[in-house]
Amino acid sequence: MRLSPGSPPRAPRRNALTPLRRNALTALAVTALAATALPAAAAPAPAPPGGGAGHCARVHQLRVPGAELQRAACLDELTTAGTVASGHTDPADWAGLTPKDLPVPTGVPGIQIDGYFPDTSTTNTNHGWNHDAQFVIRLPDRWNGGLVVAGTPGNREQYANDRAIADWVLSRGYAYAATDKGNTGLAFHRDGRAPGDAIAEWNDRLTQLTRAARSAVAQRYHRPPARTLATGMSNGGYLVRWQLENRPELYDGGVDWEGTLWRADGPTLLDFLPKALRAYPVYAAGGDGADQARRDLHAAGFPAGSEFLWPYHHQVYWDLTQRIYREEVDPGFDGATEAGTPYCAGGTPACDTDYAYATRPPEVRRAVAKIALTGRIGKPLVTLHGTLDTLLPIGEDSDVYARMVRDAGRGPLHRYYRVEGGTHTDSLYDVFPDRLRPLVPCHRSGFTALERWLATGARPPASKTVALPAGADPTTLVNDCPLGR
Structure with missing residues (x-):
């Protein structure tokens, strides 16, 4: 449901959906700051004045602006190496999104805040809350000065990026925040008053979370983030595009991992x-x-x-x-x-x-226009897309979006890497290791290229097709994806 808590949701209607396995949810079914350089290594957060020094001081005094409910916990491990056992993630949220041999970083103690913003829809069952607009914010003890925010792929819940994105950025010292986008599951379309409202809410929820997470970061570390970056895959990549087009003042840049393309005049899925x-x-x-x-x-x-x-x-x-x-x-x-x-x-x-x-009545295009992209990004964006994406074909999606960015006169702000052998979900690499390559390491290469771009002005390699190296062993492909010079 949209952000106004008093608005009634679109009434549930029509026949029940056919039950499907949960891993099918990966179907699409996610104040401007100067671009100051982040420290090369994460530094310990200062001990908050007036509270106990050390790990998680004043944990229960942190407040997420606008949250209807929040629960803060002091954790010895914020990555999935610890949160699976402690109950601070849900492996079902991220099942199928990463290759099985992706390393899991460790050694990231800090604070996790779970909660939700006011909402009237109830599809997200995490924590037994049965309440949408759930979020997670993670604040590592050793903070590098940055914040990464993300929306989820598909129709998944707030922990969906934990293996693919959160583990890695946390291990590098970033604070991290993610939202469930305000509606989840195969019947997400029941939310909202009118067609297009459920997806439009996704954009509002990421904006809401970004503002709230920036405040939580400032409370924890006694200064605002020096850099705020948006990233996400699939629907989460769409959110990155939309935010940099419509809310660029909140971000310093973003990494779009196979984002969904919506245009009133097509192409769309x-x-x-x-x-x-x-x-x-x-x-x-x-x-x-x-x-x-x-x-x-x-x-x-x-x-x-x-x-x-x-x-x-x-x-x-x-x-x-x-x-x-x-x-x-x-x-x-x-x-x-x-x-x-x-x-x-x-x-x-x-x-x-x-x-x-193309034959549908005008109101259908008006619904798509609510969520449409323009290419008019206002901050640097790195896009990555697999050439063998068989859900969002590259020629009908990111190839088109790259042209939109150029046509909007924003080409200097964009880098686009077509990754040979990449497909939409990295778990398929485990099934076809001789034909595919995982995109997780390519996302990380794009992310570090964006960091350098913002910190030093060194532009990333020119947009290109990143070749699949012949004869590369699986360990190399899971860990490396050089973008070239």
Whole structure:
């Protein structure tokens, strides 16, 4: 629900959704400061005056502005090396987003604040709160002066970035904050009064959290963050783009990891997913029509060489993603049915397989316009996208967004790295280690390039395709992704 706590949510409607495994939630289903350099190494936070010196002094005196409820804890370990056991994360939130052999850093004591902002929707069940707009803020004892904020991928909850992003930035001394975006789960589209409201709330919630987290940081360390960076994957990457376009004064820069593209005139996922749903069954069946169906999938944006990923994405992502996001911006398409009919055959009435965004009435474009991107970023942005992304095809997403940034005259603020062999979720690297590469280390390379850009003015390597190194061993691919010079 939107930030006004008194506004009623859009009434739940239509038939219940078909139950699906939780890991399907990875489907899309996340004051200006001078760019001063951060310390090379994290320094211990000063002991707060008037309180006990040392670890977690005055932990219970910290206040998150605007929070309806908050709980602070002094932890010996803020990374998932400790929070899994202490109950301060939820592994189900981040399942499937990282390769299994991704190292887990340790040795980050500090304060964690969990809580929620006022909201009327109740899809997030973490902590038994049954309350949306939940957040987590982590404040390490050894702080480098910076703050990283993130929204979640898919329709996941606030701990979804813990393995992919939070562990690493915390180990480098950053404070970290994340939001559940204000609605979660496969029926997220029930939130809000009108089509598009549920996704629009995501942007408001990240803005809200950024302001609140900056205040919490200032309370803990007795000075505001020297740098505030936004980052996130998939829907979280979309949030980075939107924030740097619409709230640039809050941030110094951002890293966009395969962000979702929304444009009133397209392309959006509602353009290419129905094409995939029509063509894939013909391709999978073989026979005379298979070659043409493969060409149709390529024409829809799914790149040649990604065929080995199509069966999994057809089973897990394409149908579900099309139905629930179409329901959010175009609920009238299927009448009294909620989020369509799973895997309906073309020709079935109100079937998402036959959905054609270009033919829909003007109110659908108005709903998308609420959440649309423009490319008019106001702070430096690094974008990374895998060339074998088979949920958000690169040619229909980040390639387009990079052109939008250039066309808006903001090209000098942007670096774009097309990562050869990367796909949408890094867990698939464990299944196809000989064909894919994980994007986690590429995100980290992009992040450190942004740090240098902001700290010294040294521009990152020119936008390029980052080649998949021939014969690289799995340990190297999980840990390294050089962007070049």
